[in-house]
Amino acid sequence: MFSPRRTVLDQLLVEAARDAGADMHDAVTFRELLLDGDRVVGAQLQGCNGTTTECRAALVVGADGIWSAVARAASAATDIQYPSLTCGYYAYWSGVPTNGVEFYIRDGRDILVFPTHDGLTCIWAGRSRKDWETYRKNVEHSYHDVIAAAPCLAERLADAERVTPFRGTSKLPNFYRRSFGVGWALVGDAAYHRDPIAGMGIGDAFVGAQCLADALAEGLGRDAETLDTALLGYQEAFRDRTMPIFSYTVKAASLKEQASAMPIYARIAQSEQDTVQFMDVLAGNTPAKNVFNPENIARLLA
Ligand SMILES: Cc1cc2nc3c(=O)[nH]c(=O)nc-3n(C[C@H](O)[C@H](O)[C@H](O)COP(=O)(O)OP(=O)(O)OC[C@H]3O[C@@H](n4cnc5c(N)ncnc54)[C@H](O)[C@@H]3O)c2cc1C
Structure with a gap:
């Protein structure tokens, strides 16, 4: 089909x-x-x-x-x-220096950065579902307002070029x-x-x-x-x-910064092996419990 x-x-x-x-x-x-x-x-x-x-x-x-x-x-x-909890827009960009996938959750906002084909990078900028009407009234402004929550990414976008229109949804x-x-x-x-x-x-x-x-x-x-x-x-x-x-x-997707989870993500990001295992969870290649189990979390926080 x-x-x-x-x-x-x-x-x-x-x-x-x-x-x-x-x-x-x-x-x-x-x-x-x-x-x-x-x-x-x-x-x-x-x-x-x-x-x-x-x-x-x-x-x-x-x-x-x-x-x-x-x-x-x-x-x-x-x-x-559960109802839709977030909404947002994405676009493809050229000229964004990245080392790989990036993922940010800030209060009421989420940003996903994916290097894709032909040197392009897909960047999703999401907000809480309740903000949809405000977001869609001025998409470009709202999109960059979300990105501004991750200054290290906003800096890299300053010289990048958006090569597709924004596409968005609130039906998630x-x-x-x-x-x-x-x-x-x-x-x-x-x-x-x-x-x-x-x-x-x-x-x-x-x-x-x-x-x-x-x-x-x-x-x-x-x-x-x-x-x-x-x-x-x-x-x-x-x-x-x-x-x-x-x-x-x-x-x-409640887009609340999970203060207790941040040290875990920070430690995962420091180790290639842990990063690969975490990305395998996100890709569905390995069960989540292989990363999010008490022993592993204790090891990461040690
Ligand atoms: C903004 C956004 C970002 C996302 N980012 C990611 C991501 O980074 N990584 C990831 O893994 N997933 C992501 N997803 C989710 C991913 O796109 C979907 O989970 C995935 O495409 C589901 O695949 P599917 O084949 O089940 O459905 P679909 O990809 O929706 O395919 C369904 C197919 O069925 C066809 N169809 C529909 N009705 C009929 C009909 N009556 N007769 C015949 N054909 C029909 C459609 O034309 C379509 O080809 C994202 C989704 C959204 C909305």
């Missing part, structure tokens, strides 16, 4: 899926689930010329993002929910949706959305896809009951893996 406007990552994923034997169709929109009694047995899809086709499947997976149409069609309930809810039912499943933002403050969305989408693939290796091609049990296992494994970071994200 891809739109023709692809990012570089989308393109890489499409190519990897095709290489692995997937049959990919561009510019196709999911419209409806096909049902046999209570069981989902396929999907109605619409091409860009308006024609619809019915596609039968043992399982329909909705990987269609935060506003998932598959979730709506399956009446997937939202199990755990934090939730888990029920991610499986009889003949359907959800992955990625469709199943689980959280504030981007931890930069986890893509990593979590891969974790979810892996958990689902593991479950399907056990459940697909057998009887319906085995498949349903495997899908329950998928949701449990995925939530076990992501819940600690979800809790961390909701806390961090």
